[in-house]
Amino acid sequence: MALLFGKSKYSTLSGTPGDSSSHHSGLSAAEPLKKKEIPEGLWEKCKKCGEMNFTKKREENLNVCPRCGCHYPLTAQQRIALLTDEGTFKEVDALLESVDTLKFEGVASYTEKLGASKAKTGLKDAIVCGLARLKGVPYALGVMDFRFLGASMGAVVGEKVTRLVELATARKLPLAIVTASGGARMYEGMISLMQMAKTSGALERHQEEGLPYIVIMTHPTTAGVTASFASLGDLIVAEPEALIGFAGPRVIKDTTQAHLPEGFQTAEFLLKKGLIDRIIDRKNLRDELALCLEYFTFGATSKGDLKKKASK
Numbered sequence: 001m002a003l004l005f006g007k008s009k010y011s012t013l014s015g016t017p018g019d020s021s022s023h024h025s026g027l028s029a030a031e032p033l034k035k036k037e038i039p040e041g042l043w044e045k046c047k048k049c050g051e052m053n054f055t056k057k058r059e060e061n062l063n064v065c066p067r068c069g070c071h072y073p074l075t076a077q078q079r080i081a082l083l084t085d086e087g088t089f090k091e092v093d094a095l096l097e098s099v100d101t102l103k104f105e106g107v108a109s110y111t112e113k114l115g116a117s118k119a120k121t122g123l124k125d126a127i128v129c130g131l132a133r134l135k136g137v138p139y140a141l142g143v144m145d146f147r148f149l150g151a152s153m154g155a156v157v158g159e160k161v162t163r164l165v166e167l168a169t170a171r172k173l174p175l176a177i178v179t180a181s182g183g184a185r186m187y188e189g190m191i192s193l194m195q196m197a198k199t200s201g202a203l204e205r206h207q208e209e210g211l212p213y214i215v216i217m218t219h220p221t222t223a224g225v226t227a228s229f230a231s232l233g234d235l236i237v238a239e240p241e242a243l244i245g246f247a248g249p250r251v252i253k254d255t256t257q258a259h260l261p262e263g264f265q266t267a268e269f270l271l272k273k274g275l276i277d278r279i280i281d282r283k284n285l286r287d288e289l290a291l292c293l294e295y296f297t298f299g300a301t302s303k304g305d306l307k308k309k310a311s312k
């Protein structure tokens with residue numbers, strides 16, 4: 001159904017179906033035909049509802065399908081623009097870079113993989129951290145970028161998260177981290193696993209100061225990141241239909257031999273089970289985060305930093 005509706009919008013786009021060269025090739029005629037008709041990058045088919053979206057329109061809609069609301073990933077820079085007041089984001093630890101300590105060799109070496117991800121994203125690693133303001137409220141913000149090696153957590157991601165948390169603690173700031181991750185970065189072996197304890201320890205000290213920590217889980221947040229700093233928020237929110245879990249469904253099924261309930265690793269399922277506090281549509285995320293920061297910050301200032309409050 002959805003496909004039919006989508007089709008009527010794009011079939012008029014380029015040229016005549018009749019002039020296609022499908023009869024030239026005996027092999028899989030349907031696929032090359034489609035590719036020829038749609039200028040690359042201009043239109044994209046929604047993976048959920050099948051609607052052909054004008055790419056620019058979808059991007060203007062915060063990369064959410066205008067028809068079905070499917071949330072597509074944002075880059076770290078787009079996310080920062082969404083969640084901060086313009087011009088207030090000051091990046092920290094921008095120059096930290098991963099090294100191939102284990103001299104990992106697979107199909108491609110870790111060094112090659114890092115190089116490719118850097119070239120593709122313009123980032124040095126899978127998280128961007130800094131201090132910013134949102135509707136005037138100062139806070140510390142970390143944003144993971146799934147394009148960089150699946151936003152896996154190696155020594156640099158773990159270190160940047162830890163330093164951001166420590167900076168927030170020192171400056172008595174609330175903290176928000178937008179997560180998306182395939183888990184621990186296996187190219188770094190045990191070093192990547194150690195980041196789970198390190199980030200969790202830093203968050204404990206942030207909490208001891210009575211400072212709020214908000215996690216925004218985006219699709220997909222899994223494995224070592226779910227099992228550490230992503231699950232430790234005072235408030236844990238998620239974008240609609242985000243995949244959130246530790247191990248993949250096949251592994252769980254094989255290990256437990258249990259029947260898995262439908263949609264059990266989605267944000268909606270986990271909201272029912274209590275892991276997630278709230279699901280927020282991307283279009284409301286900025287306002288709702290600002291509201292939370294404001295509530296929490298006034299709570300904290302009334303208890304602690306009276307001087308700061310008085311000067312307002």
Ligand SMILES: [Zn+2]
Pocket residue numbers: 046047048049050051065066067068069070
């Ligand atoms: Zn859609």
